[in-house]
Structures are given as structure tokens and as C-alpha cells.
Amino acid sequence: MPAKVDHEARRRDVSAAVWRVLATEGFGGLTLRAVATEMGATTGLVTHYFPSKQALIVHALELAEARTRELVPSIEGLRGLAALQQALAGVLPLNPEGTEINRVWVSSWDVALADPALHALEKARYKRWRARLKPLVEQAQQDNDLPPGNPDDLVASLAAFTHGLVVQALFDPRAFSHKRQLHLLKTHLEALRP
Amino acid sequence: MPAKVDHEARRRDVSAAVWRVLATEGFGGLTLRAVATEMGATTGLVTHYFPSKQALIVHALELAEARTRELVPSIEGLRGLAALQQALAGVLPLNPEGTEINRVWVSSWDVALADPALHALEKARYKRWRARLKPLVEQAQQDNDLPPGNPDDLVASLAAFTHGLVVQALFDPRAFSHKRQLHLLKTHLEALRP
DNA sequence: CGGCGTACATAACAAGTGTTAGGTATCTAC
DNA sequence: GTAGATACCTAACACTTGTTATGTACGCCG
Numbered sequence: 352m353p354a355k356v357d358h359e360a361r362r363r364d365v366s367a368a369v370w371r372v373l374a375t376e377g378f379g380g381l382t383l384r385a386v387a388t389e390m391g392a393t394t395g396l397v398t399h400y401f402p403s404k405q406a407l408i409v410h411a412l413e414l415a416e417a418r419t420r421e422l423v424p425s426i427e428g429l430r431g432l433a434a435l436q437q438a439l440a441g442v443l444p445l446n447p448e449g450t451e452i453n454r455v456w457v458s459s460w461d462v463a464l465a466d467p468a469l470h471a472l473e474k475a476r477y478k479r480w481r482a483r484l485k486p487l488v489e490q491a492q493q494d495n496d497l498p499p500g501n502p503d504d505l506v507a508s509l510a511a512f513t514h515g516l517v518v519q520a521l522f523d524p525r526a527f528s529h530k531r532q533l534h535l536l537k538t539h540l541e542a543l544r545p
Numbered sequence: 546m547p548a549k550v551d552h553e554a555r556r557r558d559v560s561a562a563v564w565r566v567l568a569t570e571g572f573g574g575l576t577l578r579a580v581a582t583e584m585g586a587t588t589g590l591v592t593h594y595f596p597s598k599q600a601l602i603v604h605a606l607e608l609a610e611a612r613t614r615e616l617v618p619s620i621e622g623l624r625g626l627a628a629l630q631q632a633l634a635g636v637l638p639l640n641p642e643g644t645e646i647n648r649v650w651v652s653s654w655d656v657a658l659a660d661p662a663l664h665a666l667e668k669a670r671y672k673r674w675r676a677r678l679k680p681l682v683e684q685a686q687q688d689n690d691l692p693p694g695n696p697d698d699l700v701a702s703l704a705a706f707t708h709g710l711v712v713q714a715l716f717d718p719r720a721f722s723h724k725r726q727l728h729l730l731k732t733h734l735e736a737l738r739p
Numbered sequence: 740c741g742g743c744g745t746a747c748a749t750a751a752c753a754a755g756t757g758t759t760a761g762g763t764a765t766c767t768a769c
Numbered sequence: 770g771t772a773g774a775t776a777c778c779t780a781a782c783a784c785t786t787g788t789t790a791t792g793t794a795c796g797c798c799g
Contacts, residue, residue, distance in 0.1 A: 358775090358776095392777080393777075393779075394778095395780095396776080399776065
């Protein structure tokens with residue numbers, strides 16, 4: 352069983368190329384050739400690591416989720432509203448990588464809405480995100496920093512606010528500077544305080 | 546100068562076909578052939594009314610905006626918070642047509658992020674939407690139904706909340722029933738009341 | 740009725756698509 | 770050193786893509 356190259360590492364190289372293509376061209380521009388030339392190789396290499404384009408897309412989406420998770424700064428040491436604010440701010444396009452990730456994310460919604468399998472994946476991803484936010488919301492409610500009521504509703508509303516802000520910021524980064532995004536988030540959370 | 550067919554009417558037929566394709570396949574599936582077969586014609590007809598695919602895309606986006614505007618129910622007789630709630634609720638995917646429009650809308654963000662010209666159009670569209678909401682927000686502030694402060698910030702936040710809700714509802718219509726969407730909107734506005 | 744310009748079908752085009760099949764080099768294991 | 774498996778390139782495949790040119794039918798104006 353030969354192992355002249357590190358299979359996993361090489362696969363990550365392909366991943367990186369996929370990512371770069373997505374960040375610049377969006378899902379509409381994701382082709383095997385684009386990925387191949389991006390890493391100075393041929394389609395043969397790409398298909399060697401990913402059996403089909405569908406597999407490549409799925410992988411790209413997993414990648415986006417993973418990157419999102421590691422982008423969001425640690426909320427260790429924080430709890431309640433402060434942790435929540437940190438968690439939400441971490442999703443915003445406040446730096447080049449955050450912008451990149453969100454571009455990929457938003458751009459994926461086209462394929463995700465058209466393809467049932469991807470649709471299901473995206474739906475599950477949203478669910479997971481809300482589940483991760485929920486305990487923070489509940490803490491904030493206990494601290495009387497957020498109004499009482501169904502925490503699931505609050506989580507959904509906050510997720511909505513955040514992603515809606517992401518989209519607007521992507522299309523008009525000038526009007527939605529980093530400072531303003533954070534200000535909007537902060538003000539929004541304060542306005543909700545009972 | 547012959548006029549055996551109503552040029553404008555025929556053009557609208559093409560429009561309708563474009564729309565049906567977008568609603569089912571998204572922008573990724575928008576091709577001249579798809580439009581042509583959708584209306585039982587050939588690519589020759591399509592190109593006769595739209596010189597290029599880019600023109601077709603631009604037209605499709607204008608169509609989406611027009612449909613959105615006529616979808617939103619009249620807010621005549623209403624003012625302030627009530628009008629605002631109505632205006633925002635009108636954007637939500639609460640019926641088949643609303644769902645269709647939003648699907649097209651969200652799906653367009655892929656191409657819109659990748660193409661500079663479309664990017665500019667989308668940015669302008671967002672700006673127009675916020676401008677239309679602004680007077681309602683200001684009225685609501687005067688009525689003390691919304692907290693004081695920069696109205697532009699409030700508008701952006703409400704637009705964010707609404708569109709973020711749209712996206713979540715598109716991906717999980719079961720979890721975001723019509724009733725719940727309206728409930729979330731109502732609760733959200735109430736929570737903002739000073 | 741003859742000419743002209745519009746409306747569209749037909750069809751070809753070059754380019755780009757995902758997928759698949761050899762082919763070759765190179766390493767490991769014996 | 771030989772056998773076998775992996776890594777990757779080359780190249781072809783069958784389509785699909787947007788665009789363009791050609792042909793034809795047909796209503797209007799003179």
C-alpha cells in the first residue's frame with residue numbers, strides 16, 4: 352500500500368483551490384477546470400480526489416461551515432448577552448476572511464434552493480446554528496438582558512437579523528462599514544433589553 | 546412599418562417564461578434553451594426579444610422587483626408602525642407567489658455577487674427598499690412606537706431582520722409557517738417598542 | 740400586386756461542461 | 770528486482786452553453 356503523497360494533505364490542497372474559486376467566482380463559476388487551473392493541475396487530479404462535481408459542491412459547503420466555525424471567535428469566559436453578541440458579531444463580514452466566507456455562503460443559496468439534497472443540508476445547517484445560539488439566548492433571558500418568551504423565537508429572530516445584515520453588508524460594504532455593522536448589532540441588542 | 550404582432554405583449558410572454566424557469570430552476574438553470582422550450586419556441590425567438598443573456602438576466606431582475614412591489618399589499622390608510630408591519634409582512638414568503646419571488650430573489654444573489662454590473666443593480670435596489678421604508682419608521686418613531694435614534698439604522702436593522710427571516714423560511718418552510726413568520730415579525734416589532 | 744421589413748425557425752458555430760478511459764511514472768512491499 | 774498499487778496527465782466523449790447567420794413566411798404600404 353504505497354503512500355508517496357499524503358492523501359489527506361493533497362485533498363486539502365484541492366479544497367483550498369475550490370475555496371479560492373468560490374470566493375472569486377461564486378458557485379456559478381465553480382467548474383472542474385477552474386479548480387484545476389487554480390492549482391496548476393488538470394481535471395484528472397480533481398476527479399481523483401472528488402468523484403463527481405456534486406461531491407465537490409458538498410465538500411465546499413462543509414468547508415464553508417468549518418471555516419465559519421473557526422472564524423467565530425471564542426466565547427470562552429463570556430456568558431449571556433456578551434457571549435451572544437460575540438457569537439453574532441463573529442458571523443459578520445468584518446474582515447477579508449469573513450467577507451469571503453459570507454460571499455461563498457450567500458452564493459451557495461442558488462444551488463441549495465435548486466437541488467433537494469443541498470437544500471436539506473442547508474436547512475440542517477441553519478438548524479445547527481440556531482441550536483448553538485439557543486443556550487446563549489436563554490442565559491441572556493435569565494440575566495434579564497433579553498425579553499422573556501419563547502427562546503426559539505428569539506434565536507430565529509436574531510439569526511434573521513444577523514444574516515440579513517450580512518447580505519446588505521456584502522452588497523454595500525461602503526454603507527455598512529465594520530464599525531456600523533457592530534454598532535447596528537449592539538444597538539439592536541440593546542433595544543431588545545427589557 | 547409592419548406590426549403584425551404586439552411586440553410588447555410578446556416580450557411579456559418571454560418574460561413570463563423566464564420567470565417560470567427562474568422559479569423552478571433558479572438562476573443557475575436559466576438558459577436560453579430552457580426559456581425557449583418553456584414557451585414552446587426556439588432560441589431564435591428569445592434572442593429576437595433579448596439581444597443577449599445578460600440582457601435577459603437584467604430583465605429578470607427588474608421583473609422580480611416589479612413583482613415584489615405589486616405583491617406588497619397597499620398600506621393606504623395605515624401609517625406608522627401598522628404601515629411598517631404591513632410593508633414588511635408583504636415581503637415575506639407567505640403565499641406561493643411570495644415564495645416564488647423570494648426564491649428568485651435569493652437565488653439571484655449568486656450572479657449578483659459575481660458580476661459587477663448586477664452587483665451595482667442589487668445594491669441600488671436595496672437602497673431603494675430602505676428608502677421606501679424610512680418614512681414609515683420615522684412615523685413610528687414620532688408615535689413613540691419605535692425607539693428614537695438614527696432612523697437609517699433602524700431601517701437597515703428591520704430590513705435585515707425581514708430578509709434574514711425570508712431566507713430561513715425558504716429553507717425550512719415547515720419550521721417557519723406563515724403564522725409563525727407573522728408572529729415573529731409582530732413580536733419583534735413589539736419588543737422594540739420603548 | 741410587388742417590395743420591404745418584421746417575426747421567427749433552423750441550424751450551425753466555437754467554446755465550455757462533467758465524466759470516463761487509457762497511459763505513464765513512481766513509490767512500497769516482498 | 771519485480772509486482773502492484775497509487776497519483777496524475779492526456780485526451781477523448783457526449784452534451785450543453787451563448788451567439789450568429791441563413792432562410793422563410795407574412796402583414797403592411799406604395
